[in-house]
Amino acid sequence: MAEAARILLVDDDEGLLRLLSLRLSAAGYQVKTVTSAEQALATLPHYQPRLVITDLRMGGMDGMTLFETVHKDQPALPIIILTAHGTIPDAVEATRRGVFGFLTKPFDSQALLDYVSQALRLAGPGQEAGGDEAVAGDWREGIISRSAVMEEALRQARLVADSETNVLIQSESGTGKELLARALHRASRRAGRPFVAVNCSAIPEALLESELFGHSKGAFTGATQNRKGLFEAANGGTLFMDEVGDMPLPFQAKLLRVLQEGEVRPVGANSSVPVDVRVISATHRDLEQAVADGDFRADLYYRLNVVRLDLPPLRERRDDIPLLVRFFLDRVNERNGRRVEGFAPEAMEALMAASWPGNVRQLQNVVEQSAALCTTEIVPLSLVQRALRSDPSEIPPLAEARDRFEREYLEELLRITGGNVSSAARLAGRNRTEFYKLLKRHHLEPEMFRAS
Structure with missing residues (x-):
């Protein structure tokens, strides 16, 4: 039987703390209470809650400071803030910065339980201390998410990460296919070996064989020395082949032979070289349709698509937009040595409502452009609208x-x-x-x- 979800309650009002603890315990949750944010920070590493509920106004560190401190290390841990001093601007600001929920006292018990249930669904399955899962956060480094649909995709990825099967990641451009491929590599038994990435659509057809398989000295004009290909560079590790759907048909047969035989023959060489490589491929194309249209070999498709993972587009994981905006904004501030505090409420509403055909990559471009042009601490709506209009990724292929x-x-x-x-x-x-x-x-x- 699964362990009850762990919740950490933080409030300097001990009477309210007892009341909340009783309500949540009666609902089947495992609850731990502390009376200050400082105690909460000391408790987090060993208690490992799946949800934190904290008062906003407390002696010493307040609830928002606690949130910001926790959020730096655990961006996917949902936090609900309770306050008797809540206002609409407070709620908008808290949500914009990545707080999961904001409830004003006195609040309805059912409303709190509904919030808790939703937060735990988005937090994904719990992880026990110790063992392989104790470092579960490391394998998904750089993937910023709290949405249920994205967490489900990551759950599936974690299940297949440590196998030796080839994986096909199929999703729209800009969704983070290489990030997921790197995460799969970090969670696999090959983690200590090389991870090599190649974009198949960026290499001219005439150079693709040499780039992947290598070449011998004198194999063609300009080949002045022996050169290892990317398969050999990834030996023992993982080769990530992005946009594999754009690979020309004549080369597909050569790639299939390498996957079947486990060896490559460099261009101009007389003998083959054995390679031990796990292949993770990715495409924004519908390869099943490409096979039906005769543009992609069926035998290669089935060799690559042993396990298929689908990354959701940004429009299907809008809950992640505030988290991603905060992440990209922090990186821009660090890079530029500036301090843009955030986005105005109406600017954040525009980001939440945009169609995002360019997905996370487009969101990153919009945040960076808006922050670069901003002359105040808060990014106004006008700069977001300007960035959305001028972003070329607004037009999909x-x-x-x-x-x-x-x-x-x-x-x-x-x-x-x-x-x-x-x-x-x-x-x-x-x-x-x-x-x-x-x-x-x-x-x-x-x-x-x-x-x-």
Whole structure:
């Protein structure tokens, strides 16, 4: 039976502390109470709660300072702040800086329990002290998230990290595919060996074989010495092949042979070199459709896609936007030697409402541009609007835009028809077989849209 979720309560009002502890304990949670923020910081390392609930105004360190101190080391740990002095600006400011929830006393017990339940869902599964999971935070370094959909993707990644199977990461551009690949490597038994990344779409076709497999001296004009390829450079470790869907067909057969035989033959060499490499590949393309269209070899697809991981786009994990904004802003301040405190409430609302076709990469660009042009401590709405208009990543690639439109179109048809495939196919002007193929391509289940 799973252990009850651990919650740390922080309040200098001992009467309220007892009352909250009773309510949460009765709801099935494991609760520890402390009467100051300083005590909380001392308790965190060994108690390892999945949620912190703290009063805002306390003697000594206050609740927001506690949040900021904890947030630096544990950005994914949700924190709920309670206060008798709450105002709307306080709530907006706290949420903007990454606080999960903000409740004003006196508050309804059910509202608190609902907040706690939601926070624990977003916090993901608990981790026990000791063993391999004690360093669980290290493997996902640089991945900033508290949203349920992203935590589920990371949970799946952690399950396959220590296996030797090849992994295909399929998601839109700018979602952080290389970050996830590095996390998989850090969590694997190959962590002490090299991690080598290559963007297949950035290398001209004529150089791709030499770059990946290496070449011998004199193999072609300019080959003045023997050179190891990236497969050999990654020997014993992990090779991350980004945008593998853009790989030319003639080269796909050569890559397949390397994956099957576990050895590479450098260009111009007479013999092969054995390599022990785990391959993690990534693409923003629908490779299943590319196989159907004849643009990608089916045998290579199945060799790469032993386990598939899907990273959600930013528009499906909007809960993470305040966390990411804070993270990027802190990096900009450190790099530029400035101190932009944050974004105005209306500017943060604009960031939360944007469509983000360029995903996290686009958000980073917008934050950096807004902060660079800001002449005050708070970034105004006008600078965010300007950055959103001028960001070239606002325009997605044609194939990506077409895929997104098709998925949204299918979802709308299924919503209108209540998941009735025959009706939806008729509205789309397709027969049922074709329509089912479209649903499968976009991983849509009609049952999700049917009334219970």
